[in-house]
Amino acid sequence: MSCMNNFAGFSNVIRSSFTVARVLHCCSARWLAGAWLTCVLTMGIGATIPSTAQASPADTMIKAVKFDDVDAVRKLLAAGIDPNLVDASGMPMLVLAAREKSEKVAALLADQPKTDLGKLDRAGENAMMLAALNGETELVKQLIEKGGAVNKSGWTPLHYAATTGQDEVVKLLIDHSAYIDAASPNGTTPLMMAARGGHITTVKLLLDEGADLTLKNQLELTAIDFAKQYNQKDIADGLAARLEKIQMQQRQKDSRPPATAGGSAGNAGSAK
Numbered sequence: 001m002s003c004m005n006n007f008a009g010f011s012n013v014i015r016s017s018f019t020v021a022r023v024l025h026c027c028s029a030r031w032l033a034g035a036w037l038t039c040v041l042t043m044g045i046g047a048t049i050p051s052t053a054q055a056s057p058a059d060t061m062i063k064a065v066k067f068d069d070v071d072a073v074r075k076l077l078a079a080g081i082d083p084n085l086v087d088a089s090g091m092p093m094l095v096l097a098a099r100e101k102s103e104k105v106a107a108l109l110a111d112q113p114k115t116d117l118g119k120l121d122r123a124g125e126n127a128m129m130l131a132a133l134n135g136e137t138e139l140v141k142q143l144i145e146k147g148g149a150v151n152k153s154g155w156t157p158l159h160y161a162a163t164t165g166q167d168e169v170v171k172l173l174i175d176h177s178a179y180i181d182a183a184s185p186n187g188t189t190p191l192m193m194a195a196r197g198g199h200i201t202t203v204k205l206l207l208d209e210g211a212d213l214t215l216k217n218q219l220e221l222t223a224i225d226f227a228k229q230y231n232q233k234d235i236a237d238g239l240a241a242r243l244e245k246i247q248m249q250q251r252q253k254d255s256r257p258p259a260t261a262g263g264s265a266g267n268a269g270s271a272k
Contacts, residue, residue, distance in 0.1 A: 062087050065109075068102035073109070083115040090122040098130040098139060106131070106139050110146055117148040124154060132161035132169045140169055144176050156182045162190035162206065165199030170206065180211050187217035195227040195235050203235055213243055 055063075061081055064072035077083060086092050091099070094115055097106035106127070109115050118126050128148050131139040140157070144150060150157060150173055158178045161169040170190075174180060181189050191211040194202040203223075207213065216222050221229075224243065227236035 057081055058085055061085055061093065062096070065093050065096050065102055065105050066100050068097075068100070068105050070104040070108055073105050077108075077112065083109050083112045084119055086121075092116070092119040092121060092127075094119065094127040095121050095125060095130060098127040098134065098136065101134055101136065103136070103139065106136075107142060110139070110142050110148075117143055117146055118152070126152075128157045129155065129160045132157040132166060132173065133164055135161075135164065135166040135169055137166075137168050137172060140172060144172075150176050150178045151182065155184050156190075158182055158190045159184060159188070159193055162194040162199070162202055163197055165194065165197060165202045167199075167202055167205055170202060174209050180206060180209055181215060183217075186219065187215075188221075189215055189217070189223070191215075191223045192217065192221070192226045195223040195232060195239065196230050198227075198230070198232040198235060200235060200238075203239070207242065213239060213246065 057076060057079070058081070061073065061076050062085075063069075064076065083094070084092055087096060094106065094109045094117065096102075097109055110117065110127070117128070120126050126148075128140055128143045128150070131143065156178065158170065158173045158180070159182065161173060181191075183189060189211065191203065191206045191213070192215075194206060213223060224236055224239045227233075227239060
C-alpha cells in the first residue's frame with residue numbers, strides 16, 4: 001500500500017506542514033526497495049518550500065489602515081487603490097480607521113475626494129459614528145467640515161458619543177445641528193444611552209441643550225428607567241427630581257387664570 005494512504009483526505013496545505021523527516025520515515029520501506037524518488041514525489045515534498053506569493057494590494061491596504069501606516073496608504077492611493085475598499089467583513093477603510101483609532105490614516109482617507117464619508121459597514125455604522133464612540137474629536141470635526149452627515153435615520157453619531165460619555169464630541173455634534181432627541185430603530189434617544197452608561201456630565205449637557213426627559217422608546221422606557229435598570233442611582237434620582245420640577249412648573253402654569261387685556265393693564269399699573 002502506498003504511504004500516501006496515510007494522508008488520504010488531507011489538503012495540500014496540511015501536507016506541506018509535514019517535515020522531510022516524516023516523509024522519509026513514512027517511505028522507509030520503499031526507500032530500501034530503491035523507489036525513494038517515487039515516494040518523495042508522491043508525497044509532494046515540494047510543498048514544504050515556503051510560498052513566495054506577495055500579499056495583494058487590498059490586503060496590504062487593510063493592514064496599513066489597521067496599523068496607521070499613513071505612508072503605505074498614501075502610496076497605495078497614488079497607485080490607484082479605491083479609498084472605499086472594504087475588508088472581508090464589509091467594513092470600509094475609513095470606518096476601519098475610525099474603529100482602530102488610526103488617526104493619520106483616517107485623516108488622509110477623509111481628505112480624499114473619492115472617499116464616501118457616509119459609507120456604512122454591515123452593522124449600519126459609518127466613520128463618524130465610530131469616531132464619536134471613541135471620542136476622536138478631530139476626526140469628527142474633519143468629517144463634518146468635509147460634508148459628512150451629522151444626522152441619519154436610526155442610530156446616529158450623537159447616540160454613539162452619548163453612549164461613552166464623549167462630552168466634547170456631543171457638544172460639537174449639537175453645535176452642528178445634530179437632532180438631540182434622535183430616535184434609534186426602537187426609539188431610544190441619546191439621553192437614554194447616556195443615562196444607561198452612567199455619564200452624569202453628558203446627561204446634564206444633553207438636558208441643558210434641550211433633550212426631552214419624558215420621551216419613551218418602544219419598550220415604554222424613559223431615561224430614568226434606563227438609569228434604574230443599569231443601577232445608575234445618582235442619575236435616576238437626579239432625573240426624577242428634574243422631572244418633578246418640570247411637572248410642578250407645568251401644573252402652576254396650567255392653574256393660572258388666563259390673562260385679560262384689562263387685567264394685564266391693571267397689573268402693570270399696580271407694579272409702578
